Amino acid sequence: MHPILDYDVVIIGSGAAGLTLALHLDSQLQVAILSKGELMAGSSAGAQGGVAAVLDTQQDSLDKHIEDTLVAGAGLCRESTVRHVVEQGNASIQWLINQGVPFTREEEDEKNFNFHLTREGGHSTRRIIHAADATGRAISETLIDKARKQPNIHLYEHHLAIDVVSTNKLGLDEQRCVGVYVLDIHSDQVKLFRGRAQAIASGGASKAYLFTTNSDGASGDGIAMAWRAGCRVANLEFNQFHPTCLFHPKAKSFLISEAVRGEGGLLVRPDGTRFMDDYDHRGELAPRDIVARAIDHEMKKLGADCLFLDISHRPRDFITSHFPNIYERCLEYGIDMTREPLPIVPAAHYTCGGILVDLNGQTDLPGLYAIGECSFTGLHGANRLASNSLLECFVSARSCAENINHTIADQPPCPEIPVWDDSLVSDSDENVVISHNWDELRRFMWDYVGIVRTTKRLLRARNRSRLLQHEIHDFYSNFKISNDLIELRNLSQVAELIIECALSRQESRGLHFNLDFPFTQDHSKETTLIPENFVPENAIKF
Incomplete structure (x- = not known):
């Protein structure tokens, strides 16, 4: 039995971006938030530093924050995106304060703005608002509490998205995203969530590396799903x-x-x-x-x-x-x-690249949005400025919600979608293979596609990645899915995309440093990868 659940909006991810989006959607919309683990298990809750925004206007300015972001981004930031995000920063922080986030205050209230601001690398002044050294936890706890109290928001823990569903796979002419296949990890059932809009807010792919600061869930799920659905990705070498x-x-x-x-x-x-x-x-x-x-x-x-x-x-x-x-x-x-x-x-x-989106979070697949770390907006360029990541989560989620609120009434009802069919596969007794492939992937990514790279190392990584992809595809086709298999499938796909982006960039810039190309070119552009099933007519406009 494979259940079917109908919602107006299905959000994949329960971090800062996903929760903010849900809380800004019209209260008449029925919203599902899918979390692959517990609601607090993602990277947002583990964020320590804070949120960068221009709050002390006596010492700081929008132009200073924009300039610091552009400098850190090493010539690859989209200036229009940077300006949009920075200009929306103050309103986003005020919304968080209104929700009750307990940001640290100054001991002496002698300024117009009485919250303590700290400074981090790359910032020319103090502009990081924080809740002691556990900002992410304070924000996540506050927003989760708010979401639980909203009757239109439905929270699903231990529900891992497998793939988004698009109408072209159903034989329909108009291409749009209409749902998500989801593994209920506790019941081992695959459920179908249907929605008039889907939003990926699943975080980055730092688990591709042997050593990471991220939670176990940072396996690039959303990036891989969007790529398989025909969406372009960009700048994953950074x-x-x-x-x-x-x-x-x-x-x-x-x-x-x-x-x-x-x-x-x-x-x-x-x-x-x-x-x-x-x-x-x-x-x-x-x-x-x-x-x-x-x-x-x-x-x-x-x-x-x-x-x-x-x-x-x-x-x-x-x-x-x-x-x-x-x-x-x-x-x-x-x-x-x-x-x-x-x-x-x-x-x-942190994954600075991701799914190519516009300022509303719209991807190349109509009806599918991406916000937060899984997306590529052009804000971070070749290197993210500290504490700009949470800022992007809030700003992009608010813009995305505004777009969905204005357009969802025009979306037709979801068509009939077949339930998940696992009748031709069997249970696997070879989980050691998954474990071994997982370890091998993370090790060669660390050794060959790490802080300092060479073309020879990248080519070695590409060869091993392709072999691994074939092995995983065979495993995925013949055995029932599991949490580990889904994550390995996604991580191996994103690893291959990272490698291809890195090989395409024949210079050293920002976070990408290749000993064979130690120079920085005078003119450079974003690295964009295009999947075979990309539909040019659906390409987002910037």
């Missing part, structure tokens, strides 16, 4: 590696916030000497791509397993009040950051 992930055998994917450096933390070698001034005049506050490459270079030069981040020179009370969660978490691992430096390594953190 994978941001966060410079400071805690290096400890028991600390899985624990990020040390950029704000630690923003508040005076210093990067040092094992002997305690600083090195960032040797690489960039901005020192520890250089953009993430520069800092991550500097750490990677120093580690390889010294043969060191890790380097260190030291903020122990700041007062103890300052550290514990500004970074209470990081402090407590590090203590659990026997590290007192008020007395000693933190061992750190770079780790895959």
